[in-house]
Amino acid sequence: MSVNTGAASQVAPSADHFGARLARAVAERGPLCVGIDPHPGLLDAWGLTRDVVGVERFARTVVEALADRVAVLKPQSAFFERYGSRGISVLERVILDARAAGALVLNDVKRGDIGSTVEAYAAAYLDPASPLCGDAMTASPYLGFGSLAPLIDTAIANGNGVFVLGLTSNPEGPQVQHAVAADGRTVAQTVLDSVAGANVGYTPYGPVGVVVGATVGETGHDLSRVGGPFLAPGLGAQGAGADDLRKVFGEARRAVLPSVSREVLRAGPGESELRSAASRAADDFRAVLA
Template sequence: MVAPSDEELQAQRSDFGLRLSNSMAKYGPLCVGIDPHRKLLTDWGYNVDAEGAELFSMRMLQAANGRAAAVKFQTPMFERYGAKGFEALERVLYAARQMGVITIVDCLRGGLSTTISAIADAYFKPGAPLLADAITLLPYYGARSLNGLITEALENGRGVFIASLTSNPEGMSLQTAIRQSGDYRGRTVAFGIASNAQQHNADIDGMGSVGLIIGATIGQWMKDSGVNPSEFTGPILSPGYGWQGAEAKDLKTVFRGTRSNVLVTVSRLIASHGPDIASLSQATESIALDVRQALMEATAEGDENQ
């Protein structure tokens, strides 16, 4: 077996970022969150079980297809049903691949090397049962503990999103804590995570494949974190818009000066218009326009402040 050339390796490592960037340029910066909550299943008239979760997901996927840059599946919403729930997730991921929709699995994985090899087998490698374009990672075993898994993702043309500044208020004290040792001593935990992620994107032309999770509701403590999203060249996945309280003004505050690399996740605000696919599709289009406008204004404000 012939080892890939440096050019081929570079192409693999940049593949996810390129595909996502192209999708965002075509459809805008919206990621439709597919989260089959119990209440939504009941509101839609579905049973609260694996079949209901699958039916819900297929409808949300149809509404997102051609109207959003990506979709994100919340693993615990399927995991609660055990083996049948994972089977449902496998099928909706397969359906998304058939549609050509970029998929993110929000599983917040992390761990030691033996755990990481299993995660790669599950999500990244050819024939993986839960094959996805990207997954979310939790870096609190140490950001560098993820390097092996990140390498597995990149060498298979996939991507990752690492939790850095999450939208839950309880995360502030941990993420803005000052590091006492290591490369980023004296800087915040969030800064170290973001800086480590950026290293994987440093030699990539365009948008990298290693992303961050930065919530849209964290504007009031953004400065405390030391993280500047406008300096990050990978994709940024941003939850919190809509149901969790963030508005267009929050996107402009947090993402001022960013360069078309912010992907805003919206779930329940769209799902509340279901189960009618036409209504879901219309809501997706409307929210996609709102998000695009807010981020365009954030970029423009950054240009004015330079």
Template sequence: MTTSPHDPQTRSGPRPRFGSRLVEAIDRHGPLCVGLDPHRELLERWGLPDTAEGVGELCSVVLDAATGRCAAVKPQSAFFERHGAAGIAVLEDVLRTCREQGLLTVLDVKRGDIGSTMAGYAQAYLADDAPLAADAVTLSPFLGYGSLAPAVDLARATGRGVFVLVRTSNPEGGEVQRAGDPAVAHRLMQQVGRDNAGQEPCGDVGVVVGATLDPVGEQLDLEGSLAPVLAPGVGAQGADEHDVARAFAGARGRVLVPVSRGLLGEGPDGVGTAVESWAQRLAGAVGDP
């Protein structure tokens, strides 16, 4: 893979840690993470064909609107994968463009497996020479937290990060994530904290915790874990910037807030204004740590 002049690895040797780069991006642009979810209905709303080419055109407009206005971009891999090889090629282009335009990427793939298969997923998204390399990926820990080790280890080696599903915003998640005493989510957070120990002010192993939830009430130690937080649920799922400020007061400065439908639903003519508006709303509510 050819690195761009905007990739930190090309400027001063090894890439800085993901946690450090994330804190810097949030400090500069606020916590907004622009979600790229180019599903069929959205493409129709934009007047675009439901093809890989349509996906590419939508993403180009959104990335131009996002550059310089947000901390990160989160492509949802499923909406690219459904177009086969052509869709994956568009995803490669999106990730490459983000590197060139200085945008951090969180590739939403929610991978979780064991042994050599988990190592294969890690190599696909976290290796320096991978065509689909992102700054971070989402991972599912429900085959056991230890099964994620190949991804966590490779992310550390390449200056990248991971976000582990801990307490998600979908209603069905609770039947697994709240099971047990202490709850599964609580134990996962403890394991993330152990992986991040000593990585002040922000580790490289993040967590996905819904902004519609009460992390304190569910005994999730966001502050002590040093984990970056990916906080879905804002906008279409009902949470707003004030919910984010309340729920994640213990993790200020390391919270990413993905917004997709509230931005992309404004169409090609309104997405830039929507990105600017959400960036200001979130930055104003969450503020500095």
């Protein structure tokens, strides 16, 4: 299936497409995505060494504590990649164990390229033949949304998903995302509209989601027609709270997957403390997103 720009696909989506699987996970486990981000500060706070041994202990503790109860776990690939092949081996185990326990795995890799290179990224993160395959990945559309076609096609073929960067909360983002294209839309709105086209024909959500920071405020962008899930980082340690989801997403908030990392991870290293922190966060978000 090629990237759809507006017309419904001629092929009926599988009942197990990514959007449907995500909706079931959220209904069963609550609206929460927890990052697995073993950055040096958290390793220190947990009393772990700043090496692959510490990273493995950190990541496996998070998986053991949360993979059987949260909807989505989101390992940040960079914190594993920095340790080379041994770090990647840990990431492979994290993906395998988290999925075996029932969590969906969103690989936070933010890849974006063209041609055979993006096809290779698709094979690495979205094809079950790869040990790095999760349930979805993050991607950058700023080489042109059409450049992501191999990612989206591979995701759909395997019942997986892609979350593309839309309105990010970093201060440098608006310089590109709010720039106005020739047709009068902002660059971010062209991304949102392209995502909407790729999601035509899917219920309750399509396989292509958008990353929209919970800290961006009211940007004037139309989020109502995207047809896919929103990943909302920036909550907790980055300053946004549950109430900001109403302001940013409005009526589209029912499609939001709130993403937290330090807000939950700093409760460790005890597994019971991690579970309690995740449960509190899910309850807070559930009340706002209903």
